Amino acid sequence: xxxxxxxxxxxxxxWIDIEDGLGTIGLTDYAQCQMGDIVFVELPAVGATLEAEKxxxxxxxxxxxxxxxxxxxxxxxxxxxxxxxxxxxxNSDPHGSGWLVKVRLKNLVEIAALMxxxxxxxxxxxxxxx
Amino acid sequence: MVDSVTxxxxxxxxxxxxxxxxxxxxxxxxxxxxxxxxxxxxxxAEHKAVRVGVFDVSHxxxxxxxxxxxxxxxxxxxxxITMNDASRLAIGQAxxxxxxxxxxxxxxxxxxxxxxxxxxLLVINAGTREKDNSWVSEHSKGFDFTVVDxxxxxxxxxxxxxxxxxxxxxxxxxxxxxxxNYWFTHSRLCGLKNILIARTGYTGEDGFEIYIPSDPKxxxxxxxxVMSAGxxxxxxxxxxxxxxxxxxxxxxxxxxHEISNSINVWEAGLERFCKMEKGEFIGxxxxxxxxxxxxxxxxxxxxxxxxxxxxxxxxxxNEGGEAIGVVASGSPSPTLGKNIALAFVxxxxxxxxxxxxxxxxxxxxxxxxxxxxxxxxxxxxAPQIES
Numbered sequence: 212x213x214x215x216x217x218x219x220x221x222x223x224x225x226w227i228d229i230e231d232g233l234g235t236i237g238l239t240d241y242a243q244c245q246m247g248d249i250v251f252v253e254l255p256a257v258g259a260t261l262e263a264e265k266x267x268x269x270x271x272x273x274x275x276x277x278x279x280x281x282x283x284x285x286x287x288x289x290x291x292x293x294x295x296x297x298x299x300x301x302n303s304d305p306h307g308s309g310w311l312v313k314v315r316l317k318n319l320v321e322i323a324a325l326m327x328x329x330x331x332x333x334x335x336x337x338x339x340x341x
Numbered sequence: 342m343v344d345s346v347t348x349x350x351x352x353x354x355x356x357x358x359x360x361x362x363x364x365x366x367x368x369x370x371x372x373x374x375x376x377x378x379x380x381x382x383x384x385x386a387e388h389k390a391v392r393v394g395v396f397d398v399s400h401x402x403x404x405x406x407x408x409x410x411x412x413x414x415x416x417x418x419x420x421x422i423t424m425n426d427a428s429r430l431a432i433g434q435a436x437x438x439x440x441x442x443x444x445x446x447x448x449x450x451x452x453x454x455x456x457x458x459x460x461x462l463l464v465i466n467a468g469t470r471e472k473d474n475s476w477v478s479e480h481s482k483g484f485d486f487t488v489v490d491x492x493x494x495x496x497x498x499x500x501x502x503x504x505x506x507x508x509x510x511x512x513x514x515x516x517x518x519x520x521x522n523y524w525f526t527h528s529r530l531c532g533l534k535n536i537l538i539a540r541t542g543y544t545g546e547d548g549f550e551i552y553i554p555s556d557p558k559x560x561x562x563x564x565x566x567v568m569s570a571g572x573x574x575x576x577x578x579x580x581x582x583x584x585x586x587x588x589x590x591x592x593x594x595x596x597x598h599e600i601s602n603s604i605n606v607w608e609a610g611l612e613r614f615c616k617m618e619k620g621e622f623i624g625x626x627x628x629x630x631x632x633x634x635x636x637x638x639x640x641x642x643x644x645x646x647x648x649x650x651x652x653x654x655x656x657x658x659n660e661g662g663e664a665i666g667v668v669a670s671g672s673p674s675p676t677l678g679k680n681i682a683l684a685f686v687x688x689x690x691x692x693x694x695x696x697x698x699x700x701x702x703x704x705x706x707x708x709x710x711x712x713x714x715x716x717x718x719x720x721x722x723a724p725q726i727e728s
């Protein structure tokens with residue numbers, strides 16, 4: 212899968228798509244591949260204010276529990292309610308319908324700390340075989 | 342975020358095969374094992390495939406204990422170091438058992454195979470191999486027999502599911518319909534002579550475990566033959582992830598979870614595999630005392646009522662929010678479509694239908710006590726009794 216060039220990425224495998232000070236946040240294809248079948252998602256409430264790099268919620272696969280971190284600081288304006296009954300959308304369409312939350316950014320300067328698609332993909336280069 | 346393989350891990354002979362299949366490899370007891378195969382659908386698909394699936398479980402250990410036919414020494418040793426009654430085993434029969442500490446808690450659980458009158462094969466866990474081997478050696482001093490660690494001699498494949506019998510039958514002349522649950526035979530398999538074929542497994546399904554020579558060439562050839570023989574039945578390779586969810590549904594214990602060095606036989610609910618009347622064995626005295634003192638905690642099945650998944654190590658709470666126990670293993674159940682768990686709680690909270698709470702990230706989430714096993718297969722095969 213290719214990573215959308217307009218998105219920005221974190222080392223913890225979240226993406227954010229920013230337009231006019233609003234952002235949509237999700238998990239990357241790499242993250243969903245590593246976790247396997249996603250069965251449960253816990254997200255903040257609309258109106259919640261979160262700080263960059265602080266936990267935004269939890270995604271569970273059959274095997275693992277994973278915290279999701281906030282790429283930037285923001286206020287939550289919408290939560291993807293479809294994930295409650297269909298968390299597998301994160302597996303099937305991680306960069307699209309599997310989005311987690313829509314947010315209003317607090318501090319646009321924080322975007323500079325995120326990776327672009329090329330840098331993110333480079334960070335995923337597989338470790339050398341022994 | 343997700344566990345990955347970094348440190349120097351031990352690799353079983355089929356390691357390269359799993360990598361070619363694109364398996365996600367993880368550390369399990371110091372072994373690099375395939376946890377799932379995303380290319381064939383991943384954990385849930387593998388779990389549901391165990392109509393027939395194949396697991397590489399070569400990381401498990403094997404200890405052979407043998408002596409002269411008439412000496413009685415091997416049987417005496419096995420009786421002393423394990424809790425089930427090995428004297429009830431016919432040659433060609435196996436039993437679930439465990440080695441105990443003097444405290445009545447677990448060194449490990451084992452499958453004891455009686456290969457001959459005075460010849461036993463103990464199949465043990467990967468993470469406890471070295472500990473088990475020294476335990477056996479140390480506690481069998483004084484018995485006149487030989488202990489051999491055969492762990493690295495075998496590639497062990499578990500072929501599991503209702504169609505496993507049809508698959509394995511294509512690879513051997515041995516009549517598998519005559520092989521009861523927990524019986525085994527030595528026979529020609531995939532052109533190899535004298536292969537141990539056992540009707541055992543760790544999935545709650547019918548199935549077989551085969552023990553083949555561990556050199557990578559032979560292992561790879563047999564793997565390929567199994568895959569090709571299984572094609573018509575929809576066989577797929579399955580990882581340790583599906584193995585874990587299957588065994589949990591079937592309420593089979595996992596070392597470090599339902600059994601450990603701090604959990605005793607009664608607490609683990611394994612009394613039917615512990616034969617107090619057979620005579621002296623390590624742990625017996627402590628178990629007698631523990632029985633007289635009464636249980637303080639017992640293993641129960643939980644089904645989540647509220648949303649959320651009870652995970653290993655989460656606390657169990659009562660209505661008032663006080664900690665009363667702990668989750669031993671918890672997971673979504675692919676078969677039931679529910680979130681299930683095995684947990685240790687006081688007997689007073691263990692009644693079927695009782696409500697208890699699991700603390701999930703600071704939230705009190707309701708769960709109900711339900712019968713275990715969560716899933717029981719329809720028994721279709723010749724019913725020789727598990728002893």
